[in-house]
Amino acid sequence: MAAMNSERVRFGLLLVCFFLSGFAALLYQTAWTREFSFVFGTSELAIAAVLAAYMAGLALGAAVAGHLAARIRRPVLAYGVLELLIALGALAVPFGIQWVSRIYLSLLGGLEVPPESQGLAASLFHLAGTFIVLVPCTALMGATLPLLAGHAVHREDQIGPRVGTLYAVNTAGAIAGTLCAAFVLLPELGLRKTVHVGVIGNGLVFVAAALLAWGNAPGAAGADRSPSRFHWILLFMTLSGMVSFVYEVLWTRMLGHVLGGSTHAFSTMLASFLSGIALGSAVAARFAKTRQGAAIGFVVTQVATGVFAWLAFLAADQLPDFARMVGASVRNPTPGIALAAGYLLPFTLFIGATFPF
Numbered sequence: 001m002a003a004m005n006s007e008r009v010r011f012g013l014l015l016v017c018f019f020l021s022g023f024a025a026l027l028y029q030t031a032w033t034r035e036f037s038f039v040f041g042t043s044e045l046a047i048a049a050v051l052a053a054y055m056a057g058l059a060l061g062a063a064v065a066g067h068l069a070a071r072i073r074r075p076v077l078a079y080g081v082l083e084l085l086i087a088l089g090a091l092a093v094p095f096g097i098q099w100v101s102r103i104y105l106s107l108l109g110g111l112e113v114p115p116e117s118q119g120l121a122a123s124l125f126h127l128a129g130t131f132i133v134l135v136p137c138t139a140l141m142g143a144t145l146p147l148l149a150g151h152a153v154h155r156e157d158q159i160g161p162r163v164g165t166l167y168a169v170n171t172a173g174a175i176a177g178t179l180c181a182a183f184v185l186l187p188e189l190g191l192r193k194t195v196h197v198g199v200i201g202n203g204l205v206f207v208a209a210a211l212l213a214w215g216n217a218p219g220a221a222g223a224d225r226s227p228s229r230f231h232w233i234l235l236f237m238t239l240s241g242m243v244s245f246v247y248e249v250l251w252t253r254m255l256g257h258v259l260g261g262s263t264h265a266f267s268t269m270l271a272s273f274l275s276g277i278a279l280g281s282a283v284a285a286r287f288a289k290t291r292q293g294a295a296i297g298f299v300v301t302q303v304a305t306g307v308f309a310w311l312a313f314l315a316a317d318q319l320p321d322f323a324r325m326v327g328a329s330v331r332n333p334t335p336g337i338a339l340a341a342g343y344l345l346p347f348t349l350f351i352g353a354t355f356p357f
Helices: 002-040 043-071 075-108 120-142 144-152 156-213 232-259 262-285 291-314 316-326 334-354
Strands: none
Touching: 002 043, 002 075, 002 120, 002 144, 002 156, 002 262, 043 120, 043 144, 043 232, 075 120, 075 144, 075 156, 120 144, 144 156, 156 262, 156 334, 232 262, 232 291, 232 316, 232 334, 262 291, 262 334, 291 316, 291 334, 316 334
């Protein structure tokens, strides 16, 4: 009983750490989106580029960590080290952005119009620059979940519940990070100091993870449990993720007409998406305990996502009218946030339920 209670306490502390990880990650994303918008000369291209670079890094980091997690004897300490490296990488990103800008100036002589107006080559240059600058940092972020999942899961019936809980808590931190960055930290502190807040968060996670790992005997390195064959779920998860980010980019543009500022629209869209994802993941984690049940749940979530997304787009023409009714504006964004959440929550709940299943 004492050992079980001790494990629960350690898992709870890990959840706190993972909340801070999500907070810092989305704080960075919001700040870097604004910074790249100055480089691109347009917020919409910056949003798409930063989202793509984030997801590419997360996918790369998760793929590598998924193969190595079973061989790491101190996964919590390794997670803490990753958080420290993320903090150092975040401090280096502004220098990478300056480097990309200098190369662009030397090669093409400046940015007189937005990159998408200059042809495919200019857009690809900016997209490649974004990837080069951000992927090293975001790959480290992507490696954290496989490490913690491998540490927290000991039985098959824990896979859905514990991974879903980790995902939900990390997403909840991400909601707090993007809202704090857009509506509090960036207006009050500016870009650099906002990033420094995220660096402090990563540093706290490193210290906490090191303390959790201290005195805890290293576990035996297990065999590599990575799947040896392609499974049908991977293809459908790829398609599901692609469609989800199409929704994100489209709803950022739509909410811009309601909320005005692109940073506010992006953060509101992101927070609304993440709220549904956190809630959906938390709920689905309770049901994703068997392979058959998870397969059925996955199919149900995909159908429901499509239906509710279609209904949301049908109602999109009424967004400006509803925004006026609730008094949403750039100076008073709170009603707009509530309105956006109401529009997006139904189908984002099912998007969030996808991962645990």
